[in-house]
Every structure is written in structure tokens, then in C-alpha cells.
Amino acid sequence: MQKIKPFDHLILILGVLFLCAPVVMALMSSTHAAIDIHSNGLSLLPGGNGIETYTKVLTHKGGFTGDVTGLLMLRNSLIMGLGFAVGKIALSMMAAYALVYFRFRFATLLFWAIFATLLLPLEVRIMPSYQVMSELHLLNTYTGLIVPLLASATGTFFFRQFFRSVPDELLEAARIDGAGPVKFFIDVLVPLSKTMMAAIFIIMFIYGWNQYLWPLLMTTDESFYTLMRGIKSILQVWVGSQIPDYNEAFALAVLAMVPPVAVVVIFQRMFIKGLTESDK
Amino acid sequence: MAELTLKSVGKTYAGGVDAVSDVNIDIKDGEFIVLVGPSGCGKSTLLRMVAGLETVTRGDVHIGGRRVNDLDPAERDIAMVFQNYALYPHMSVRDNMAYGLKNRGESKAVIEERVAEAARMLELGQYLDRKPRALSGGQRQRVAMGRAIVRQPSAFLFDEPLSNLDAKLRVSMRMEIRKLQQRLGTTSLYVTHDQLEAMTLADRLVVLNGGRVEQIGAPLEVYRKPASTFVASFIGAPAMSLLDARIEGGQLSLAGHALARLGNAPGPVTLGLRAEDLRIVDTGLPMRVEYVEELGAQRIIHGMVGDQALAVTxxxxxxxxxxxRVAVDSAKIHLFDAQSGRRMDKRLQTVSEPAE
Incomplete structure (x- = not known):
């Protein structure tokens, strides 16, 4: 048996504390009253306001129009996250399919062009993107929120690498079996890519879920508020002697963590299962 | 069930490399043809051209009298078995076999019946609902064959189907393939680099070298009368020993020893000697023993005659x-042209003298 080394454990424990403490602190603080937090600082022990705060955050109608509840924000964030993940997977898979399996002019050049867009983050092209959406009258729509960000160099790259690792004989067998390009894609490649799709789903869902700048710019209608904007708007009210509702901000933050964690937990299982069981 | 004809078929790759040139083969209905040759000789390219996975640069491929050069693989009415099986990993054995039929729009009942029939033939019945990864290599290869059988094609194409199996399984699968093919009577084209596999399976062998046909013939014919030094050294184990010899004054002499009286024109020749045609005797051609391979029933003695290698069983x-000392039976020697390597007819003088 290996000897237990106290020093190694100390480092590991420190690491765990370092990663977990802020989360615990947010969770605990969200159960205190706002004034309590303001006067006594963050807390590591549970307070007595938990249920009250969470109920309020989820159902209280806030915002200028008085229609924005936590549930609505949660729904919007989910739409963003799912729309991003599903849309990006669909789009990048098809792009990668074209790049890998079809011989056409400048395919390599095209791939590198797509790849190069990795170097250009959203922030660089945010003004032109905004203008395009504005001229298409897509401001304040889910379409406008999701579609402009769907092209994914990362996804295309991952799927391209994956497709290239699929043995050629599989394509040849499918061709002899009379499967055309569409059939081969749907009947063979899509089922084979399940693990890859799970991995990309995790990344893209969280990417969409955490979007802040783009929704802020694209939507003025409060019914499109996402959780990220909700948290920010609670903390923005520091006008005069008003104390921000720290507890609510924390509660929202905790709520905002739940779906991504759930996604990771669910898909991680699939991911690992796929990795250990599949052989191509 | 169909004839398969290749007419001066050639393949040039985009880089200008000639992979296959001027291949002519007439395959009769139900015949089992084995394409054999070392790696890179173009045998797989040739097979893939018949399958439609490679375009045909020159010549014509006919299957069942139909010119198929420009047809899709699915329209050629062939089935192919790949070296790495190429089973769809996410489909059950049943679905793997049924996939091609489904795509052709066969009715459910027909698919069910054919899959059951193939499964019975290949003893796969209990594995029908398993995924390929839960099967052994031999079983996977059976599934791959099942996938070919259910389509009832006019020709089977095998691309080194046994190379991924261990030696013992390879022998039993070889037998199964042969039996199956004889039972179904389907024209088959089989690619291998294993000369033993080629010999045991084929109705006729096609020996390829550098993209060209060296010889076409029944296994024993190819074995007994190799058309060139290449075929001679490739078919048969241990390989035929090829030695530089001379014909002078009606005598074939090797390293200063006269072996036979020949009426051939004098000059240098390449002499081919099969290990099993030679015997160890008390007087004869002297050979320095280098090492001995013990095979149980027999042993192969490798040695040197002068500075040339020779093997004797x-x-x-x-x-x-x-x-x-090695005895050489003059009736069993092979002569090849020293330059071109083509087979030469030997003209034995009837007056026999003790070979010395």
C-alpha cells in the first residue's frame, strides 16, 4: 500500500477549499438578509432567510415593466444555452462533414479560414453583427440572440478531427450498402458522434448560458432578460442610501449555477461511457 | 451469379503513379479467383475498381455482361468484405446485415428471412442482438460475410478478410469461406498477400507484380509451372531457390557441377529448384549447411552452394x-531467362547420365 503523505493531502485540501469556498459562501450568504450581509460581510454559516429569498427571487416581478421574474430569466437563459448548444452542434457537424467527406476546391483553405475565426472573439465583431441584426429587424428576438453566434470554429474543428478518425472502410461499406451522403451522415456518422456531441454540448451550453454582452446589446425588451443580466441589475441599484439585495444576487448566482452543473453531470456520464465502450 | 470481365484495366493515380496496368481477366460464373501478390502490387486497387470505390482510368469492367465503369458501388450488385470488417459499430448484428437491404427498399419479411438464413448458415443466431464490439474477431468476420450474403449479389469481393485473425482461426475461416462459396456458387474475387491462402482457396490464381499480371492459372499449374522468377519465388513455401547457372556444351552446370544434359542454347540461365524436389544423398551437389528449420514432419535445410543460397526439404x-550432398532430379528443375526472368522450356536430352 502506498504511504499516506500528509503534505500531499494538505495541498489537496487547500485546493478543494480554494475551489469550493466561494461557492459555499455564495450559497450560505444567499440565506441571510441583505442588511445582515451588508453589515457583517459574507457568511459561511446558513442564515434563516433561505426560503423567503429564493421564493422572492424566482417569483418577484421586477424590472421597469414589473414583469421580470427569476423563472422567466431562467427560461431565457435555458433557451440561450440549449439553442447555442444544439445549433452549434448541428451547424459545425455539417460543416465538418462537408470538409472531410467531400472533395471540393479550396477545402483546406476554407477549413483554415473557419479555423482562423477562432482568433476573432465575439467582442471584435460585435458592432457589425449588431448592425446586421438590426437591419434584419431581429433585435429583441430569440433568433437574433442565437443565430449570429452559431458558427463555431471550435465545434467544426473537433468534429473534423473526429470524422477523420472514422475508418474509410465504414464509408465504403455504406456506399456498397447503397447509402447516399445524407443517409451515411444520419445513419452512421451521427450515431457514432454521440460522445463527441456530448462533449461539445457541455462546452457550448455553458458558453451560451454565460453570454452577457451579446444579450445586453441585442435585447432592450425586458422579457428577454437572462440570469446573468438579472444578477447584474440587482447589484446596479446602489443609488443613494439603498443597499443592493446581496442575498438575491447570491441566490440568483446559485440558481445560475444549477443547470450548467446538471448538464456537466449528466453528459459527463454519457461522455465517459462513450469513451470507454466505443470502438470504431 | 454472373461472369466478371476485366478488359485491359488500368489505374493511374492523380500523382501520375501507375498502380495497375493492362489487366485482363475473364472470370466464369461461380469461379473463385484469388488475386495474390506482395503489398503494393495493385491487387487491392484492382479489387476496389471492381467494387467501384476507385475510378477506372483505362479499360472496362463488366459484371454479368453489364459495363459498370460509371456505376455507383451500390448499383453494381456486388458485396464486399473488408479486412477490418467495417461493421457499423452502433448497430446490432441484425441491423448490420439488414442495412443494405433496407436501403434497397426490401420488405421487412424478406429482410427478416434473409438475415435469419444467413445467421443460420454462419452460426450467428444467438448473436443477432449483440453489438459488434461484443464479438470476437472471427465472429465479426462472420457478420461481415453475413452482410455480404444477405444481399445475394452477383459477386463477392474479399479484401484480405483474414489478415486480422490469428493463425489458427485463419485456417478454419479459410475453409468456411471456401465451403460457403461453393454452396452459394457466387462468383468471388479474393485479395490476399498470403500465398498459402491463395493456393488453398482459389479455382484460379492471378499473381500480380507491380500492377501487372504475372500469371493466371489453377494453383497447381502456377505452382508447377511458374511463368517467371517472381511467381516462382512468391508461390510455395519455402520459396523456390533461384540460382545463377550456365548452359555450356549441352550441360547445365551450377558452381562447377554438371546437373543435367540440356539441348537449350548455351549461356547464363536462372535455375529454379524447389526444396521438396531435392534430396539429401551420399553423392551429388555439395552444399554447406547454414541452418536447419525443424518443422516436425520434415526439416528444411538452408545452405550455400558456392555463394548461392539453396533450401532442401x-x-x-x-x-x-x-x-x-544434394541430388537434383533433372525432370524437376525450372529454367528462367537470366535477363527477363521469364520461364524457359527445358529441352532434356533423353540420354540420361548420372547427375554429377
Missing amino acids: DTHDTPLGPEV
Whole structure:
């Protein structure tokens, strides 16, 4: 048996504390009253306001129009996250399919062009993107929120690498079996890519879920508020002697963590299962 | 069920490399043809051209009298078995076999019946609902064959189907393939680099070298009358020993020893000697023993005659000295042109003399 080394454990424990403490602190603080937090600082022990705060955050109608509840924000964030993940997977898979399996002019050049867009983050092209959406009258729509960000160099790259690792004989067998390009894609490649799709789903869902700048710019209608904007708007009210509702901000933050964690937990299982069981 | 004809078929790759040139083969209905040759000889390219996975640069491919050069693989009415099986990993054995039929729009009942029939033939019945990864290599290869059988094609194409199996399984699968093919009577084209596999399976062998056909013939014909030094050294194990010899004054002589009286034109020739045609005797061609391969029933003695290698099969197990004497039966020698390597007819003089 290996000897237990106290020093190694100390480092590991420190690491765990370092990663977990802020989360615990947010969770605990969200159960205190706002004034309590303001006067006594963050807390590591549970307070007595938990249920009250969470109920309020989820159902209280806030915002200028008085229609924005936590549930609505949660729904919007989910739409963003799912729309991003599903849309990006669909789009990048098809792009990668074209790049890998079809011989056409400048395919390599095209791939590198797509790849190069990795170097250009959203922030660089945010003004032109905004203008395009504005001229298409897509401001304040889910379409406008999701579609402009769907092209994914990362996804295309991952799927391209994956497709290239699929043995050629599989394509040849499918061709002899009379499967055309569409059939081969749907009947063979899509089922084979399940693990890859799970991995990309995790990344893209969280990417969409955490979007802040783009929704802020694209939507003025409060019914499109996402959780990220909700948290920010609670903390923005520091006008005069008003104390921000720290507890609510924390509660929202905790709520905002739940779906991504759930996604990771669910898909991680699939991911690992796929990795250990599949052989191509 | 169909004839398969290749007419001066050639393939040039985009880089200008000639992979296959001027191949002519007429395959009769139900015949089992084996394409054999070393790696890179173009045998797989040739097969893939028949399958439609490679375009045909020159010549015509006919299947069942139909010119198929420009047809899709699915329209050629062929089935192919790949070296790495190429089973769809996410489909059950049943779905793997049924996939091609489904795509052709066969009715459910027909698919069910054919899959059951193939599963019975290949003893796969209990595995029908398993995924390929839960099967052994031999079973996977059976599934791949099942996938070919259910389509009832006019021709089977095999691309080194046994190379991924271990030696023992390879022998039993070889037998199964042969039996199956004879039962179904389907024209088959089989690619292998294993000469033993080629010999045992084929109705006729096609020996390829550098993209060209060296010889086409029944296994024994190819074995007994190799058309060139390449075929001679490739078919048969141990390989035929090829030695530089001379014909002078009606005598074939090797390293200063006269072996036979020949009426051929004088000059240098390449002499081919099969190990099993030679015997260890008391007087004869002297050979320095280098090493001995013990195979149980027999042993193969490798040695040097002068500075040329020679192998002799011997069934005795008496200890050997550093030098042995080898008897050469002049009726069983092969002669090849020293330059071109093509087979030469030997003209034995009837007056026999003790070979010395």
C-alpha cells in the first residue's frame, strides 16, 4: 500500500477549499438578509432567510415593466444555452462533414479560414453583427440572440478531427450498402458522434448560458432578460442610501449555477461511457 | 451469379503513379479467383475498381455482361468484405446485415428471412442482438460475410478478410469461406498477400507484380509451372531457390557441377529448384549447411552452394555434418531467362547420365 503523505493531502485540501469556498459562501450568504450581509460581510454559516429569498427571487416581478421574474430569466437563459448548444452542434457537424467527406476546391483553405475565426472573439465583431441584426429587424428576438453566434470554429474543428478518425472502410461499406451522403451522415456518422456531441454540448451550453454582452446589446425588451443580466441589475441599484439585495444576487448566482452543473453531470456520464465502450 | 470481365484495366493515380496496368481477366460464373501478390502490387486497387470505390482510368469492367465503369458501388450488385470488417459499430448484428437491404427498399419479411438464413448458415443466431464490439474477431468476420450474403449479389469481393485473425482461426475461416462459396456458387474475387491462402482457396490464381499480371492459372499449374522468377519465388513455401547457372556444351552446370544434359542454347540461365524436389544423398551437389528449420514432419535445410543460397526439404532426422550432398532430379528443375526472368522450356536430352 502506498504511504499516506500528509503534505500531499494538505495541498489537496487547500485546493478543494480554494475551489469550493466561494461557492459555499455564495450559497450560505444567499440565506441571510441583505442588511445582515451588508453589515457583517459574507457568511459561511446558513442564515434563516433561505426560503423567503429564493421564493422572492424566482417569483418577484421586477424590472421597469414589473414583469421580470427569476423563472422567466431562467427560461431565457435555458433557451440561450440549449439553442447555442444544439445549433452549434448541428451547424459545425455539417460543416465538418462537408470538409472531410467531400472533395471540393479550396477545402483546406476554407477549413483554415473557419479555423482562423477562432482568433476573432465575439467582442471584435460585435458592432457589425449588431448592425446586421438590426437591419434584419431581429433585435429583441430569440433568433437574433442565437443565430449570429452559431458558427463555431471550435465545434467544426473537433468534429473534423473526429470524422477523420472514422475508418474509410465504414464509408465504403455504406456506399456498397447503397447509402447516399445524407443517409451515411444520419445513419452512421451521427450515431457514432454521440460522445463527441456530448462533449461539445457541455462546452457550448455553458458558453451560451454565460453570454452577457451579446444579450445586453441585442435585447432592450425586458422579457428577454437572462440570469446573468438579472444578477447584474440587482447589484446596479446602489443609488443613494439603498443597499443592493446581496442575498438575491447570491441566490440568483446559485440558481445560475444549477443547470450548467446538471448538464456537466449528466453528459459527463454519457461522455465517459462513450469513451470507454466505443470502438470504431 | 454472373461472369466478371476485366478488359485491359488500368489505374493511374492523380500523382501520375501507375498502380495497375493492362489487366485482363475473364472470370466464369461461380469461379473463385484469388488475386495474390506482395503489398503494393495493385491487387487491392484492382479489387476496389471492381467494387467501384476507385475510378477506372483505362479499360472496362463488366459484371454479368453489364459495363459498370460509371456505376455507383451500390448499383453494381456486388458485396464486399473488408479486412477490418467495417461493421457499423452502433448497430446490432441484425441491423448490420439488414442495412443494405433496407436501403434497397426490401420488405421487412424478406429482410427478416434473409438475415435469419444467413445467421443460420454462419452460426450467428444467438448473436443477432449483440453489438459488434461484443464479438470476437472471427465472429465479426462472420457478420461481415453475413452482410455480404444477405444481399445475394452477383459477386463477392474479399479484401484480405483474414489478415486480422490469428493463425489458427485463419485456417478454419479459410475453409468456411471456401465451403460457403461453393454452396452459394457466387462468383468471388479474393485479395490476399498470403500465398498459402491463395493456393488453398482459389479455382484460379492471378499473381500480380507491380500492377501487372504475372500469371493466371489453377494453383497447381502456377505452382508447377511458374511463368517467371517472381511467381516462382512468391508461390510455395519455402520459396523456390533461384540460382545463377550456365548452359555450356549441352550441360547445365551450377558452381562447377554438371546437373543435367540440356539441348537449350548455351549461356547464363536462372535455375529454379524447389526444396521438396531435392534430396539429401551420399553423392551429388555439395552444399554447406547454414541452418536447419525443424518443422516436425520434415526439416528444411538452408545452405550455400558456392555463394548461392539453396533450401532442401528433408524428412530424416539424422544429424547433419557441415556439408551435405544434394541430388537434383533433372525432370524437376525450372529454367528462367537470366535477363527477363521469364520461364524457359527445358529441352532434356533423353540420354540420361548420372547427375554429377
